[in-house]
Every structure is written in C-alpha cells, then in structure tokens.
Amino acid sequence: MLTRRHILAAGGGGFATLAMPSLLRAQQVEVIEMRGTPRGERVWYNPIGLAITPGTTLRFVNHDPVNSHTATAYHPELFDRVAHIPDGAAPWNSDFLLPDESFEVALEVPGVYDYYCLPHEMAAMVGRIVVGRPTDAVWQDPAEDTGDLPEAALRAFPAVEAILDRGRIDPEET
Structure with missing residues (x-):
C-alpha cells in the first residue's frame, strides 16, 4: 500500500503521480x-x-427537468444495433436517468464512438466522441457503416474532422 511516508521519502509531488497506481491518479472527467x-x-x-x-x-448528467434519458452506445449487444464503437471497446447503456441523475463510463480504445438516447433517437438525440487521433496505431472509425440509423440521427452527428479541429461541438454549432 502506498502511504504518505512513501511519497515523502521518494521526494514528494512529482514522483508521487508516477508511483501511484493508476486507480489513485487524478482522472480526467468530461461532462455531457x-x-x-x-x-x-x-x-x-x-x-x-x-x-x-x-x-x-x-x-452523462440529466439536466432535463421533464424527461428521462439514456446514453446508449450503438452496438449489437445493446438492442441489436450496428456497432458504432471501435472493436474491442466495451458497449455501455446508462439505463433511464431521471432528472439530476448521472452515469459514468471510461473510454480507452482509440476511435469514434457514437451513442444515442433510447427513447429520443428519432428526435436526433445522438452524440459522437472521438478518442485519441487517427494517427493512433489502433484507431477505428466504425461510423462509416450507417446500418439501421435513422436519417435524423445521421444528419445530427458532427463530422469527425470538425470534432478533432475544435475539440468540442455544442448542439447549436451543428
């Protein structure tokens, strides 16, 4: 077990981050x-x-005062959908989140991840996450197979290039 004494003996702050197990390091969290x-x-x-x-x-945090929502990855294991996440990535489904409830998922595999709200997909409640860069050795863009996605969803997804250029795209910018 890593204790304060170990960190101080090793020289403190800078080394501590390297010595600590990955579960104890500060983790980057992005809110959607x-x-x-x-x-x-x-x-x-x-x-x-x-x-x-x-x-x-x-x-994912539900800040909608009147609706419940999900954050559901496009994947055959979830409602038999065409995969829109990289091979080897774990699919996720938040289940229904009531107002002020939240759900977390960590994305490890580089590539493009598309997701949707189960009851609101036809209303184009979809999102796209780009993990890493296309130059990463294991990069995958499964979003090229449109499969069974509704036209409204396909029109709503921002382009991968735009996400990479800007880092973040808000809904009013699409």
Whole structure:
C-alpha cells in the first residue's frame, strides 16, 4: 500500500503521480449534459461532439427537468444495433436517468464512438466522441457503416474532422 511516508521519502509531488497506481491518479472527467426544452418538444446532448484522450471518463448528467434519458452506445449487444464503437471497446447503456441523475463510463480504445438516447433517437438525440487521433496505431472509425440509423440521427452527428479541429461541438454549432 502506498502511504504518505512513501511519497515523502521518494521526494514528494512529482514522483508521487508516477508511483501511484493508476486507480489513485487524478482522472480526467468530461461532462455531457442531457437537456430538453420545458415542454419536451426538443431534446439534445451538450456537447454533441467531443474529442478526448484515451482513459477519459465521461459523466452523462440529466439536466432535463421533464424527461428521462439514456446514453446508449450503438452496438449489437445493446438492442441489436450496428456497432458504432471501435472493436474491442466495451458497449455501455446508462439505463433511464431521471432528472439530476448521472452515469459514468471510461473510454480507452482509440476511435469514434457514437451513442444515442433510447427513447429520443428519432428526435436526433445522438452524440459522437472521438478518442485519441487517427494517427493512433489502433484507431477505428466504425461510423462509416450507417446500418439501421435513422436519417435524423445521421444528419445530427458532427463530422469527425470538425470534432478533432475544435475539440468540442455544442448542439447549436451543428
């Protein structure tokens, strides 16, 4: 077990981060809000596009006062959908989140991850996460197979290049 004494004996701060097990290191967390209008006629994720480094944790938070939402990866294991996450990446489904509830998932495998809200996919409540860079050795972009995605969802996804250029794309920018 790593104690304060070990860290101080090793020279303190800078070395401590390297010596600590990865579970104890500070983890980067990016928040994705689930939003909606007061009467529920429009719903969205904010941001809708996000570039992150491998290992970043995403925290989906429902800030919609009237709707429950999900954050569900496009994957055959989840509702028999065409995969829109890299091979080897674990699919996720938050289940229904009520207002002010949240869900977290860490993305490790470089590539493009598309996800949607189960009850609101037809209303284009979708998002795209780009993990790493296309120059990464194991980079994958499974988003090229449109499969069974509704046209509204396909139109809503921001381009991978735009996400990489800007780092974050809010819904009003698409």
